Amino acid sequence: MVFDSAGAGVVFLLARVLFGGVMAFTGLNHFLDAEGMIGYAQAKGIPAASLGVPFSGGMLIAGGLGLILGVYPTIAAGAIAVFLVGATPTMHDFWNAPEDQRQGEFNNFLKNVALLGGALVFLALASSAWPLAANVGL
Numbered sequence: 107m108v109f110d111s112a113g114a115g116v117v118f119l120l121a122r123v124l125f126g127g128v129m130a131f132t133g134l135n136h137f138l139d140a141e142g143m144i145g146y147a148q149a150k151g152i153p154a155a156s157l158g159v160p161f162s163g164g165m166l167i168a169g170g171l172g173l174i175l176g177v178y179p180t181i182a183a184g185a186i187a188v189f190l191v192g193a194t195p196t197m198h199d200f201w202n203a204p205e206d207q208r209q210g211e212f213n214n215f216l217k218n219v220a221l222l223g224g225a226l227v228f229l230a231l232a233s234s235a236w237p238l239a240a241n242v243g244l
Contacts, residue, residue, distance in 0.1 A: 119239075127170060198211045
């Protein structure tokens with residue numbers, strides 16, 4: 107089993123709390139700074155940004171909390187992965203950024219790629235029984 111070694115369940119819980127907490131907080135920011143996030147999305151050419159920003163914020167909050175609690179981990183990790191696959195190339199398109207913004211967009215692009223890797227790991231482990239989790243289906 108994946109979590110048979112001593113302490114693996116606690117380390118996995120810590121990873122879920124750290125990763126899920128960051129994702130949930132990021133989603134919360136979609137609501138706390140909705141005006142700024144919508145404006146940024148509109149500047150990037152995102153259609154219906156006033157609907158997309160709160161929707162994606164909800165995806166991140168639900169996904170983050172789902173990973174922390176171990177509730178519907180496939181849906182939780184999948185929601186985060188889908189968000190990152192869509193948001194990374196559209197919101198952090200460093201190749202289109204002006205010279206003075208290129209490095210910042212590149213750094214954010216790479217951070218999102220790393221986060222996508224983490225979400226995919228949780229997705230791959232979603233079918234295993236998670237220690238210290240609610241382990242609700244899917």
